[in-house]
Amino acid sequence: MVLPVKPTSGLANRSGAAARGVLAGLDPRKSGGKFRKRLLRAEPSFRILSKLWSVSWLYVLLICVLAGVGYVSLYSAGGGSARPFAGPQAMRFGFGLVLMITVAMMPPRFLVRIAVPLYIVAIGLLVAVLRMGHVGKGAERWIMLGGMQVQPSEYAKVALVLMLATWFHRISYARMGNPLWLIPPAFMVLLPVGLVLKEPNLGTGVIIGGVGAAMFFAAGMRLWQIALLILPTPVLLKIAYAHLHDYQKARITTFMHPESDPLGAGYNIIQSKIALGSGGMWGQGYMRGTQGQLNFLPEKQTDFIFTMIAEEWGYVGGIAVIGLLLLLILGGMIMAIRSRNRFGRLLALGISVNFFLYCLVNLSMVMGAIPVGGVPLPLISYGGSAMLDVMLGFGLLMSVWVHRNSRFGEERDEQE
Amino acid sequence: MKLRRRKEPKRLMPIRDLKDPGSGVFTRRALLLMAAQTAALGVLGRRLYDLQIRDGDHFAKLADNNRISKRLLAPPRGLIVDRYGVAIAANKTNWRALLLPEETTDVQGTIDRFSTLVPLDERDRARVAREMRHKRKFVPVMLRDFLSWDDMARIELNSPGLPGVLIDVGTTRFYPYGSLLAHTVGYVAPPNEQDVAKSALLALPGMRMGRAGVEQSQDDLLRGESGSVQMEVNAVGRVMAELDRVEGTPGDQISLSLDVGLQRAVLGRIGDQVASAVVMDCRNGEVVAMVSNPSFDPSLFDSGVSRTQWAEWTSNERTPLINKAVAGVYPPGSTFKPAVAMAALSSGAISATDRFFCPGHFDMGGARFHCWAKYGHGSLDLHQALKFSCDVYFYEVAHRIGMEKIAESAHAFGLGTELGIELPHQREGLIPTPEWRRRHGHHWNGGDTVVSGIGQGFVQVTPLQLATYTSRIATGRAVEPHLVRAVNGSVGAKAEPTNWPALDMDPKFLDALRGGMFAVVNEPHGTAPKARLDIPGVQMAGKTGSAQVRRVSRALRESGHFNSASLPWEYRPHALFICFAPFDAPRYAVSVVIEHGNAGADAAAPLARDIMTDALTRDPVNHRIPPGQTVADAE
Structure with missing residues (x-):
């Protein structure tokens, strides 16, 4: 029996695609024939193995190296002990690694299908955290889910990237010229940004907005559209500042003059700069950083983990960590470029930009270049939600890489 | 898939796919983003360099300030x-x-x-x-x-x-x-x-x-x-x-300069009377004993005094917390008379041999001032006036010379002045003057001068001032009372008698005062025969004082039933006595004030005599001498 070979276009032929096996991931036009069908049925185990083979293990190794840096640093932050930080974090990373490989096996067709439900769940969680979230440092950010602390804003970023990639994939490059097609995705970005800012979590809000902007840009937004958006920005910023919470404004003012309040809001920035500065070229030695070990450095296991690394390992260690992070980011971008389908390209780019912004905000924060905001350093900082979110993101990235040659969704482009 | 993998040449960038119109734009823009990302992290690396290498020393210093606590x-x-x-x-x-x-x-x-x-x-x-x-x-x-x-x-x-x-x-x-x-x-x-x-x-x-x-x-x-x-x-x-x-x-x-043994003896002699006594080495002003009774337990303050204990102390009319020797002010009564006599002699208004008649009272401007002897002392000179403590003689003298002269003399003796003793909270007392009275918005009456002549009225002094006053009369030197004798074993200059300047007073006049005070104790009919020392060859000079704390009304006085011993305790006169001994080579001066003790001659004088006896007979060899010092050094 030969299945009817029709050009599939996204959602319209979703059921047909499902009938052929979600995991197949093969070019549907080439499927057909008894032999082939038998082969298909026998294929999954073989396919999984071959997909596992095509995972970029070099990239996985790089991730493991950074997680290792995190483990070593958390061991020091725990005062030379796996408890309370390093041990649990290593377990989370192990779990995250499994999650990543699992997600990497998912074909784009499946990811497209779950994008909308995931996005809706993410928005639901963001609303829930506003209504019944647990307050941490003057902001509602946490929610208890099945006995676990979950930070929905972390997860919302991944859901948004998936959602935007799906949308831009559907509307194709040609339709990008019509601004009407850009209005729904704009709302898709603004909704979580608004909810996160209301929590209020300035750092994550900025990152979500940045990821959205980068994806609009990469998806092929016309230059005149960009110009039209950028010109009124100063006015919008002024309005936004008026709506910031007092403590967020305080962060901005103390950032401008950290010495004005050395024991209050400016304390973190000053202590972080002192710790970095006392590290020098080669550092004070592992587990011998005085600022970190004597607790002058606040939140050294989360937001300020990089400061502690740079204090103990010096400029050399700091630059090495930044270099490793840059390798991960650029690697992700290259994976995006090498994908042969629009969905994969945009998904990989979104994930990479997200990771980059994460690093950028955290590093700028600890170096006193931007106001402090609760943004951890991905892969290295202590924290469950952030770790799983990052590993989920790498899973999606790896899925794009594994399925880079899939001609998924290009039929409609041909139609148009 | 494996086949395709082999066919596909390994390259970083895919060939531009013409079937995919957005891919070229995407690749360009993705490369642009990569450049931006690299640049951004580069800027951070540069900033890290500034913080860690360029300003490293500065921050390292701040880090040490953080962690090293002195x-x-x-x-x-x-x-x-x-x-x-x-x-x-x-x-x-x-x-x-x-x-x-x-x-x-x-x-x-x-x-x-x-x-x-x-x-x-x-x-x-x-x-x-x-x-x-x-x-x-x-x-x-x-x-x-x-x-x-x-x-x-x-x-x-x-x-x-x-x-x-x-x-x-x-x-x-x-x-x-x-x-x-x-x-x-x-x-x-x-x-x-x-x-x-x-x-x-x-x-x-x-x-x-x-x-x-x-x-x-x-x-x-x-x-x-x-x-x-x-x-x-x-x-x-x-x-x-x-x-x-x-x-x-x-x-x-x-x-x-205190002698704990003498201090204990003085307190034992005072017993439970509300009293203060000062024993001073009159050659150099060292305070050898200073007692104020009742007292309190000082160790209670180290851990904190309970509220009830504090309330008990502060509400007690016997004022245990106040050091009466320096902060208790009393009218000196007749003990003030030698100072008045000195003022009169120095001013030249009278001589020691001038005689006045005492009829038992002194009239001035329609007011009558009584002598303690109801029927008067008759005619007497300065020596007798001091010996009998005649009030009328000193009313007359005070009236003649005026208050300013009296105040000048009293101040020179240390009365009503702040003394240099190493104690806080001491009070100055008061020698009133017309100028002081005017400052407080009142008139100075002639009667005020008259009552001041016998140490009543506004005159107020402390027991320490009385002891200083006595020392100065005895030695003629302007000694200042002090307690600190040595610091870390080195004795200060104050211990040497010749370091104290002589008083600006005629020695003849001082001799006249000493003679009067000698008569008080040792001559027949002196006011303080009970103060006579029982030590062979050693004699003491002194002066009694009984200071009224309440005005005695004329009706009461004339009723003939006036007996101050029958008054309630707080209305009885204070009993005072000042003395020095040995008379021919003065060594100690003692002042005693017994609050509401009635007559100075009966209550204060015997007490002062016992204290003086103890001070004079106390043998320093009986004391523990610190190592490296001889008996003479300790003395």
Whole structure:
């Protein structure tokens, strides 16, 4: 029996695609024939193995190296002990690694299908955290889910990237010229940004907005559209500042003059700069950083983990960590470029930009270049939600890489 | 798939796919983003360079400021000893039980178990609870101090059941003579916030500050200099390691001129009378004994005085907290007469041989001033006037010379002036003048001068001023009373009699005063025959005084039933006596004031005689002499 070979276009032929096996991931036009069908049925185990083979293990190794840096640093932050930080974090990373490989096996067709439900769940969680979230440092950010602390804003970023990639994939490059097609995705970005800012979590809000902007840009937004958006920005910023919470404004003012309040809001920035500065070229030695070990450095296991690394390992260690992070980011971008389908390209780019912004905000924060905001350093900082979110993101990235040659969704482009 | 993998050439960038119109734009823009990302992280790397390498030294210094905490070490407080080296304020080691809250999981249980071994009262428990609320968990809280050996043995034996309890040694101020010297030596108490703001040293745990007496006036010497210890601390101030230690210098040892033995004898002689007595070495102004009764226990202040105890002290009409010798002011009564006589002689208004007639009263401007002798003394000269303490003679003299001259003479004798003694809270007393009266918006009447002539009216002096006054009459030198004899064993210049300047008074006149005072005690019909010394060859000169505290009405006086001994205690006159001996080579001056003691001749004079006898016969060899000093040195 030969299945009817029709050009599939996204959602319209979703059921047909499902009938052929979600995991197949093969070019549907080439499927057909008894032999082939038998082969298909026998294929999954073989396919999984071959997909596992095509995972970029070099990239996985790089991730493991950074997680290792995190483990070593958390061991020091725990005062030379796996408890309370390093041990649990290593377990989370192990779990995250499994999650990543699992997600990497998912074909784009499946990811497209779950994008909308995931996005809706993410928005639901963001609303829930506003209504019944647990307050941490003057902001509602946490929610208890099945006995676990979950930070929905972390997860919302991944859901948004998936959602935007799906949308831009559907509307194709040609339709990008019509601004009407850009209005729904704009709302898709603004909704979580608004909810996160209301929590209020300035750092994550900025990152979500940045990821959205980068994806609009990469998806092929016309230059005149960009110009039209950028010109009124100063006015919008002024309005936004008026709506910031007092403590967020305080962060901005103390950032401008950290010495004005050395024991209050400016304390973190000053202590972080002192710790970095006392590290020098080669550092004070592992587990011998005085600022970190004597607790002058606040939140050294989360937001300020990089400061502690740079204090103990010096400029050399700091630059090495930044270099490793840059390798991960650029690697992700290259994976995006090498994908042969629009969905994969945009998904990989979104994930990479997200990771980059994460690093950028955290590093700028600890170096006193931007106001402090609760943004951890991905892969290295202590924290469950952030770790799983990052590993989920790498899973999606790896899925794009594994399925880079899939001609998924290009039929409609041909139609148009 | 494997086939396709082989076919596909390995390259970084895919060939531009013409079937995919967005891919070219995407690749370009993605490359642009990559460049931006690399640049952004590059900028951060540059900033990291600035922070760590360029400004590294600056921040490293700040880091050391953060972590190195210099703490001061409390120096031991200097000792206070008497003139023979007997310790009167010392430091006692104090074994105390501390609780480190962070080392026990059940704080209340530990405290309960502890109290079964060493009883804790409600006040202790309340204090422990309060301190634990205010201190960090790693700062020990004192459970009980002054543990005995038995207490410590019990605690050590049960230490497994008392997690977090540790025994520590500190020092507390100890006054072996307690209330005997409380007014003079004073006491120490923990410093308050204003003191701490002035000196960081006082912020140290265990530091005490002199709050009264010599402890207060010599606080700077006694305090010593702090040592310091450099420690590595963490962000919450917990000590992680000791880096360096410099021990402090103990406070200076202060030797007072007091003689504890004599002091004890004087207090014993006073008994339970509300009285004050000062024994002064009249050659150099050293105060050998200074008693103010009743007294208080100075050691109570170290740990804090209870509210009820404080209320009892402050509401007591016998004022136990006040050192009456320097802060009690009394009308001098007839003891003031030698000063008036000196004013009269110096001014040339009278000579010692001029005679006045005493009819028993003195009339001036329609007012009548009575002599204590109802029917008068008849005609008398200065010698007799002092001997009989005739009031009319001194009314007359005062009226003639005027108040300014009297005040001038009194001030020269130290009355109504601030004396240089090393005691806080002393009062100046008052020698009134017309100018003073006007300043307070009143007229000065002639009658005010007249009553001042016999030391009544507004005249007020302290017992220490009386002793100084007596010393100056006896020696003719302007000695100032002082208590500090030596610091760290080196005797000060004040101890040498010839260092004191002579008074600006004619020695002949001083002789006349001494002669009158000699007659008071030794001649027949003197006012104080009871003050005669029972030591062969040694004679004493003195002057009695009975100072009214309430005006005696004419009706009462004329009724003939006036007897001050029958008055309620607080209305009876104060009894005063001043004296010096030996008459021919004055050594000691004594002043005694017995509050509401009635007649100076009956109450104060015998007391002063006994004190003087004791002072003169006291043999310094009986005292403990500090090592390295001879008897002569100690004397």
